[in-house]
Amino acid sequence: MLENIIWILVMGFFVGQIARRLQIPALVGMILVGVLLGTQVGNVISPEVLGEAKSLRMIAVMVILMKAGLGLDREKLAQQGTVALRLGFLPAACEAIAIAFATMWLLQFDFLTGLLLGCIIGAESPAVIVPAMLRLKSLGWGVTKGIPDAILTGSALSDVLLLLVFSLLLSFLAQGSATGITLFGITLSPWQLLPLQIIIQIVLGVLMGWASARMLVSLLIKQKWTQNAVQDSLVAASIALWLVVLAEHIPVFSGYLAVMAMGFFLIELDAPLARRLRGGFDSLWTIAEIIRTYATRKKR
Numbered sequence: 001m002l003e004n005i006i007w008i009l010v011m012g013f014f015v016g017q018i019a020r021r022l023q024i025p026a027l028v029g030m031i032l033v034g035v036l037l038g039t040q041v042g043n044v045i046s047p048e049v050l051g052e053a054k055s056l057r058m059i060a061v062m063v064i065l066m067k068a069g070l071g072l073d074r075e076k077l078a079q080q081g082t083v084a085l086r087l088g089f090l091p092a093a094c095e096a097i098a099i100a101f102a103t104m105w106l107l108q109f110d111f112l113t114g115l116l117l118g119c120i121i122g123a124e125s126p127a128v129i130v131p132a133m134l135r136l137k138s139l140g141w142g143v144t145k146g147i148p149d150a151i152l153t154g155s156a157l158s159d160v161l162l163l164l165v166f167s168l169l170l171s172f173l174a175q176g177s178a179t180g181i182t183l184f185g186i187t188l189s190p191w192q193l194l195p196l197q198i199i200i201q202i203v204l205g206v207l208m209g210w211a212s213a214r215m216l217v218s219l220l221i222k223q224k225w226t227q228n229a230v231q232d233s234l235v236a237a238s239i240a241l242w243l244v245v246l247a248e249h250i251p252v253f254s255g256y257l258a259v260m261a262m263g264f265f266l267i268e269l270d271a272p273l274a275r276r277l278r279g280g281f282d283s284l285w286t287i288a289e290i291i292r293t294y295a296t297r298k299k300r
Contacts, residue, residue, distance in 0.1 A: 004049045006104045008038060027128065030290055058289035063281055066257050068130045068152045069209075069263020071137060076146025077153060084150045088157025094163065095122040112169055119166035122158070128157045131289075145235035154258075160201050160254045167251075168197075204253035209261025212239050216262070217269045228243050232273065233280025236266075 011033045019029030037044045078082060096118030103114035133148040142148055216236055219225045227230050240259045247255025267274040 001046060001048050004045050007044060008033070008049075009287065009290055011037065013244070013286075016290070022106075027289075034080065035057060040250060040293065056291045058244055059179065059241060060291050062244050063237070063261055063284045063288040064130045064158070065259045066236070066240050066263045067278070067281045068156070069133065069260040070267065070274055071134050072260075072264045072267070073143075073146065073149050074268065076143070076149045076262070077159065080146045084153035087150055087154025089161055091154075092122050092158035092161050096165070098161065113172060116169045116173065119162045119169065123162045123166075131285075139274045141216055156254075156257050156260050157202065160205070160257055160273055163254075164197055201254045202257060205255070205257035206261045207251050208243060208258040209263075210256065210265050211263035212243060214264045214268055216266065217273065221270055221273055229276045229280055232276055233284065236277050237281070237284065 015029040015033045017029075019032075020026045032231045036042050072213065096115055099110055099118035100109075100114030100120055103109040103117055104111060107114075109117070114244035130152065133152050137143055137148045163232060217236055220232050220235060240262060241264070243258045244255040247253055263274070263277075266277065
């Protein structure tokens with residue numbers, strides 16, 4: 001397993017750098033490494049590593065969303081008003097519905113099956129959006145109008161929406177019927193409950209992120225449990241990963257939104273700590289980007 005990880009990291013890094021020098025996104029080179037090392041071509045990677053692809057992908061997504069949260073600007077988000085909300089819901093909904101109708105015409109799917117495929121295709125990858133938006137911020141493009149911040153927030157919200165609709169559709173199609181719940185004598189179907197579920201996921205995700213940020217500031221700054229920036233980053237990454245894992249077992253809040261919110265609230269609660277963590281997560285992303293690209297390739 002150790003040999004396989006070395007292959008993935010070394011080959012992914014150098015082929016990514018070669019792609020960058022050829023004026024091609026490094027992600028393209030990393031995807032190529034995944035193809036060459038995978039079962040389709042080289043068959044170099046052992047089944048044990050392939051079996052851990054989901055966990056590795058989860059860690060990598062946690063790192064990139066933490067980076068996104070630490071890069072948000074509250075003043076720019078306030079300036080945008082409801083733009084981030086509209087970016088989160090309208091493009092995702094329109095894309096999923098358009099794909100549903102297209103598959104009804106091209107593939108003879110029914111509408112619900114087509115909508116299920118639309119949720120899969122419409123869930124954009126944070127590994128592409130977050131680095132691109134953070135790069136725009138570093139270059140100063142669109143920063144005065146808060147465009148990168150709005151897109152980062154909208155991306156997280158759209159993933160919450162699509163994941164909820166996907167899980168509902170999957171349950172509905174697998175069971176052949178949908179069951180609702182009864183509140184105060186009124187029976188609500190899953191479709192009627194969907195807006196409430198989305199609101200609950202978002203609100204609880206933000207609250208969990210806020211509580212985790214407060215806990216992190218208390219541990220690292222007030223109680224001084226760590227001695228350097230590396231330890232700060234490790235503790236923050238562990239708490240962020242715990243949020244993602246907890247959301248998998250208790251799906252009443254969005255774990256990925258909670259991670260992003262934690263990074264955002266850290267800026268508000270303790271800006272110097274947030275700056276140290278930003279540098280630490282930049283370093284972690286150098287490794288996580290390679291791992292996530294390969295893990296996503298195995299998923300597909």
